[in-house]
Amino acid sequence: MTPDEARxxxxxxxxxxxxxDRRVVELLNxxxxxxxxxxxxxxQAALPIYEPKREDQxxxxxAQSNQGPMTHEALRGIFERIIDEMRKIQRMRMVSEGEK
Amino acid sequence: MTPDEARxxxxxxxxxxxxxDRRVVELLNxxxxxxxxxxxxxxQAALPIYEPKREDQxxxxxAQSNQGPMTHEALRGIFERIIDEMRKIQRMRMVSEGEK
Numbered sequence: 001m002t003p004d005e006a007r008x009x010x011x012x013x014x015x016x017x018x019x020x021d022r023r024v025v026e027l028l029n030x031x032x033x034x035x036x037x038x039x040x041x042x043x044q045a046a047l048p049i050y051e052p053k054r055e056d057q058x059x060x061x062x063a064q065s066n067q068g069p070m071t072h073e074a075l076r077g078i079f080e081r082i083i084d085e086m087r088k089i090q091r092m093r094m095v096s097e098g099e100k
Numbered sequence: 101m102t103p104d105e106a107r108x109x110x111x112x113x114x115x116x117x118x119x120x121d122r123r124v125v126e127l128l129n130x131x132x133x134x135x136x137x138x139x140x141x142x143x144q145a146a147l148p149i150y151e152p153k154r155e156d157q158x159x160x161x162x163a164q165s166n167q168g169p170m171t172h173e174a175l176r177g178i179f180e181r182i183i184d185e186m187r188k189i190q191r192m193r194m195v196s197e198g199e200k
Contacts (some may be wrong), residue, residue: 006145013138014154020131021158022165024124024182025175031120032170038113045106054114058121065122070132074185075125081181082124085174 028082035086039093049090055083128182135186139193149190155183 001009042049062079063072101109142149162179163172 001141001144003145003147006141006147009141010138010147013134013141014157016134017131017138017158018161020127020134021162021179024127024131025162025165025170026167027120027124027127028175028178029167029170031117031124032174034113034116034120036169038110038117041101041106041109041113044101045103047103047106047110057114058117061118062121062125065125067126067129069136069189070125070129070185071189074132074189075128077185078128078178078181079121081178085170085177089169089171089174 031082032086032089035090036093039090043094049094050087058083131182132186132189135190136193139190143194149194150187158183 039049041047059076059079062075066072066075139149141147159176159179162175166172166175
């Protein structure tokens with residue numbers, strides 16, 4: 001493969017990555033909306049926001065559906081970050097709703 | 101909302117989350133396959149594996165397509181982890197191909 005051929009192949013592959021990433025962003029926004037609704041239901045029913053057992057279920061679901069080539073460890077690392085960022089957003093929402 | 105009503109609503113919402121998560125897993129595996137192909141092309145053409153400029157493009161693409169409610173900061177945190185985990189997988193592949 002010549003350097004020019006490599007560069008044009010890389011360009012094609014990056015277009016694929018960008019497309020996948022945009023779909024991931026859409027799903028993460030869908031997920032955030034559901035997480036926000038969960039927060040509202042919990043506040044109305046005075047249920048605890050943080051439930052470590054539920055996190056285990058999330059990791060189990062993700063691991064079970066993983067067909068590879070991504071490793072379970074990598075997936076766990078990514079979902080830890082997803083859960084963590086969504087918890088931060090939930091906390092921000094609680095503060096701003098408390099101020100109303 | 102009674103505690104029972106809240107619990108059954110939470111159950112419904114968690115089914116939605118699990119479904120979103122399975123679709124995220126599928127996309128992350130698609131992304132990993134493309135990243136692996138990029139690694140192969142780069143090795144064949146002796147191009148550098150790490151390109152910080154390309155990472156900036158990834159973050160720009162993601163930020164541009166973000167319609168919310170997820171914040172840009174949260175999204176950046178998640179994609180930093182995605183890129184990081186995929187880089188680890190690429191490194192593992194390089195080691196194992198070098199051993200062949």
